[in-house]
Amino acid sequence: MTAMTGTSVLAAYTTSTGEAVQFWILGTIAVIGALCTVFMRKAVHSALCLAGTMIVLAVFYLANGAYFLGIVQIVVYTGAIMMLFLFVVMLVGVTAADSLKETIRGQRWLALLCGLGFGALLAGGIGNATLTEFEGLAAANSAGNIQGLAALLFGKYVFAFEITGALLITASVGAMVLTHRERTERAKTQKELAEERVRKGEYVPPLPAPGVYARHNAVDIAGLLPDGTPSELSVSATLRERGQIRDVSTEAIADLRALEQRSAERLERNPLEPRPRPGGSTELKRAEEAQQ
Amino acid sequence: MNPVNYLYLAALLFTIGATGVLIRRNAIVVFMCIELMLNACNLSLIAFSRMHGNLDGQIIAFFTMVVAAAEVVVGLAIIVSLFRTRHSASVDDAALMKL
Numbered sequence: 001m002t003a004m005t006g007t008s009v010l011a012a013y014t015t016s017t018g019e020a021v022q023f024w025i026l027g028t029i030a031v032i033g034a035l036c037t038v039f040m041r042k043a044v045h046s047a048l049c050l051a052g053t054m055i056v057l058a059v060f061y062l063a064n065g066a067y068f069l070g071i072v073q074i075v076v077y078t079g080a081i082m083m084l085f086l087f088v089v090m091l092v093g094v095t096a097a098d099s100l101k102e103t104i105r106g107q108r109w110l111a112l113l114c115g116l117g118f119g120a121l122l123a124g125g126i127g128n129a130t131l132t133e134f135e136g137l138a139a140a141n142s143a144g145n146i147q148g149l150a151a152l153l154f155g156k157y158v159f160a161f162e163i164t165g166a167l168l169i170t171a172s173v174g175a176m177v178l179t180h181r182e183r184t185e186r187a188k189t190q191k192e193l194a195e196e197r198v199r200k201g202e203y204v205p206p207l208p209a210p211g212v213y214a215r216h217n218a219v220d221i222a223g224l225l226p227d228g229t230p231s232e233l234s235v236s237a238t239l240r241e242r243g244q245i246r247d248v249s250t251e252a253i254a255d256l257r258a259l260e261q262r263s264a265e266r267l268e269r270n271p272l273e274p275r276p277r278p279g280g281s282t283e284l285k286r287a288e289e290a291q292q
Numbered sequence: 293m294n295p296v297n298y299l300y301l302a303a304l305l306f307t308i309g310a311t312g313v314l315i316r317r318n319a320i321v322v323f324m325c326i327e328l329m330l331n332a333c334n335l336s337l338i339a340f341s342r343m344h345g346n347l348d349g350q351i352i353a354f355f356t357m358v359v360a361a362a363e364v365v366v367g368l369a370i371i372v373s374l375f376r377t378r379h380s381a382s383v384d385d386a387a388l389m390k391l
Contacts, residue, residue: 020293027301034305034328038312043320043381050324053305057331060298064342066350069334069357076357081327081364088368089320092375103384108315115311122303131296135345148347149354157351164358171362178369181376 015134019063030056043089051082065137067145208234221246228253298339305332319371319381323364330360 015023033053040046054077062070140148153161188196198204208231211217220239222230230249232240239245305328312325334353341349375381 015293015295023293023297023301027297030301031304031308034308037321037324037328038308038315043318043324046321046324050328053328054331057335060301060335061338064298064338066338066341066353069338069350069353072354072357073334076361077327077331081361084364084368085320085324088372091372092320092381111311111314114314115307118310119303119307122307123300126296126299126303129296129299131299131343132294134295134342137342137345137347140345140347145347145350149350152347152351153354156348157355160355164355167359167362171365175365175369178366178373 022059022063026056026059029053030060043092044086047082047085047089050085051078054078054082065141065145068149203233210234210236216248218246220244221248224249224252295339295343299336302332302336302339305329305335317382317384319374319383320368322383323367323371327360327364330356 030053033049033056036049037046037053040049054073058070058073058078061067061073137145142148143151208223210219210223211221211234220235222232222245223234225231228249230245230247232245235245309325309328309332312328313322316322316325334356337349337353337356339349341347341353371381
């Protein structure tokens with residue numbers, strides 16, 4: 001390969017061994033990421049695999065002398081677009097299972113066959129090409145990659161660039177129109193909600209917080225009542241409906257018991273015998289004795 | 293290394309993306325596969341730009357990115373509004389042209 005004579009030579013005419021090694025390693029990762037995107041069951045995993053593939057592609061852009069686009073790829077694709085994807089995946093529901101039932105019989109195999117045929121077609125076309133070496137971007141990038149791009153963008157392609165502006169504004173307005181929902185009724189104010197609650201008389205005080213006295217503060221763990229039973233009221237109604245409440249009450253009580261035993265050992269107190277006392281549980285009695 | 297290798301990689305990624313669009317039922321994953329195809333095209337454009345020694349390919353790739361960003365914004369908005377009415381993101385459920 002031609003030697004890199006300083007930073008002004010930005011891309012070589014033929015590629016170095018280093019680039020070949022980079023290509024084969026990162027290319028493998030990119031293909032694995034793409035395959036995982038297609039074949040992962042959950043949309044979140046697909047999104048993460050796609051983000052990995054896109055980062056690898058950004059490295060390829062940089063290696064090909066497209067410095068501006070390499071950075072834009074990372075900022076716009078993995079930064080903005082993939083995060084938007086993840087945002088929507090979370091909005092739609094991570095647990096929403098993808099239906100694996102085929103609606104058209106044999107469609108999956110036909111699709112795979114089509115994919116293979118298409119790939120063979122593309123490979124055949126590329127195989128016929130007589131491309132053996134890079135011209136290199138050294139001349140085009142001589143004034144700097146960004147300067148070269150800017151000269152083209154605001155010169156030769158300025159009309160397309162302006163149309164792009166129209167496209168972007170249309171897209172943002174379209175997204176707002178599509179996701180906007182007109183309210184059919186006035187939202188109730190806090191005062192009205194409070195009055196309604198008192199009038200109903202169902203549960204007037206504030207709801208208990210989740211995770212209180214449990215082992216975690218997570219919102220899906222019901223807070224424990226003084227006697228150690230979980231209070232379902234403390235978990236959001238949505239989680240209650242989905243049955244996603246985690247019950248840790250037995251663990252919490254076991255932990256408490258272990259803690260009490262350890263403190264009793266340290267204070268050289270005899271392990272407490274549960275003596276029957278009217279009107280008090282053993283837990284309460286231990287607390288009383290610890291205070292003495 | 294032969295520069296054609298970049299084109300083969302782009303073709304492979306494009307094929308994987310196209311197969312994914314045909315196979316998957318989840319609208320979000322279908323969308324991700326479309327993004328994969330767009331990225332594969334960008335890779336080939338940038339490789340061509342280096343092969344021919346001018347920056348026009350990079351400009352086209354830049355426009356592709358802009359269009360992809362606009363497309364993602366509208367597409368995800370459509371998916372969200374579909375999910376609101378149907379409570380599923382499956383493309384099979386959206387067989388009718390009305391919500």
